Amino acid sequence: MEHQMSQNVAFIGLGIMGLPMAKNLITAGFHVTGFNRSDKATKELIAAGGQGAESIAEAVKDADVIITMVPDSPDVESVTTGAEGLFAHAKPGAIWVDNSSIRPDVSVSLAKQAREAGLRPLDAPVSGGEQGAIDGALSIMVGGEPADFAEAQPVLEAVGKTIVLVGPSGSGQTVKAANQLIVAANIQALSEAVVFLEAYGVDTDSALKVLGGGLAGSKVLDQKGQKILDREFAPGFRLALHHKDMGIVTSAAREAGVVLPLGALVAQLVGSTVASGDGALDHSGLFRGVQRLSGQSE
Template sequence: MSQNVAFIGLGIMGLPMAKNLVNAGFTVTGFNRSPKAIDDLVAAGGKGATSIADAVKDADIVITMVPDSPDVQGVVTGEEGVFANAKSGALWIDNSSIRPDVAVALASEAREAGLRPLDAPVSGGEAGAIEGVLSIMVGGDTADFEAAKPVLDAVGKTIVLVGPSGSGQTVKAANQLIVAANIQALSEAVVFLEAYGVDTDAAIKVLGGGLAGSKVLDQKAQKILDREFAPGFRLALHNKDMGIVTSAAREAGVVLPLGALVAQLVTSTVASGDGALDHSGLFRGVQRLAGKVEAPLPA
């Protein structure tokens, strides 16, 4: 590939995505607040930048992958941001998960700056990012989507244009609602099974082969059984996403009874000190409610 890609945000998801772009033949220049992540990208064949402005100045495509709406606003606006320093006509792909209304507003600002915006949040967690099989829901113009397809193909497997700007973030919010509800149900099922002394490994195997089977069960059940909650996707971020779900639902005038309850359960688990854990750590919140609190995990 002859295209230059600037990648802003080399975290749990961003770094493996950037590495996959390098492996696909793109020239990738990365910037991150932590210099170690930049060093890791350079070791994988990418380039490092000293600032956002430095990273994006020669980029044909700018990708942002940061935690929340204010973070995206912080890296794209201002004198040192993407909009002021990227060249006219460059694609801006935001793989972050943020509020749909913020995505719409920033897309408008990007167009005024001469950029072509796509909101393209991803699903699949750290494993999906490493393996390059993320599900990517994209909002924006069809022509821009087609232009961005080679880049998206390098990091994802299921890639769908779901509507105009902001639509990708709306679909991602729905995704996070479904995932959180599934993890909550799986956590409750494991607590229930353990209370009866069932062989949980056998139970999960047979449940996975029936209608109860899901990607959440496939990817998260063993983490719960092993009490191994190293973050692939942190609970604190899922808590943020559930806040997006509930606020967007209120703005749309729709009622999400289960979503509202699960959002509170996620918040409770985070408030109990488990925000840095993988979102399968929602299981610990169920344990607390059941009076089966285990020893705190090491910091």
């Protein structure tokens, strides 16, 4: 496995999730070259032992594995296609891992273009938020060819803990959409429960402890319950991005001819919170929307 550990990895998009993921790759022994629109994150990567690039072309030219971690479908299209994109500059045979969360149909289309450019695409969106990225404990749902998945395994293992091939190209994005539906519904239910408990003057710390030990327990309760009680909504995953993801869920469901009644309602509640100016908050900030609906001051 020694040759694997000397692999060159290009990392495009050093945001809340991308930077700690890139740092974990450095810790695992990979040679990491990062490209980001702002210099601050690139400097942090260099300080951690990585290299910075002035362009996507420079970042990917020697890369065996190229990772993209950017906010939305148009961003992935922007960094991959066109004269300045990675498809035009990556070496043939390189594996392209897209850790972004985007529309499944866009993912399928870009995978086709990647193969035409001689690359091996894997759509590999992640779940676990900023803390999961820092801890290298992300869940990664991967779409693509089994052989490419197997070869990318050491890279994925450096940033994630639960790593599963879920089907052909686009499948990873479909599973991520389902993940975002479940998470948003859970946060909304938890938020409503806390507003309800507080209205009755219950000791909420104790209440969440006992709820967490029963069937109502969840990772959402474990990770977001205290944030809600403390009104601490610094972003681990921004509401604006979850709003984008709920749009993906509801749109893809309509295309498939399936009905998601709770998903549609939660999508509207997320949209309302973003429209009220809370888009930059953590998605646990859905709690503020419940407060507003209950006529409470924040």
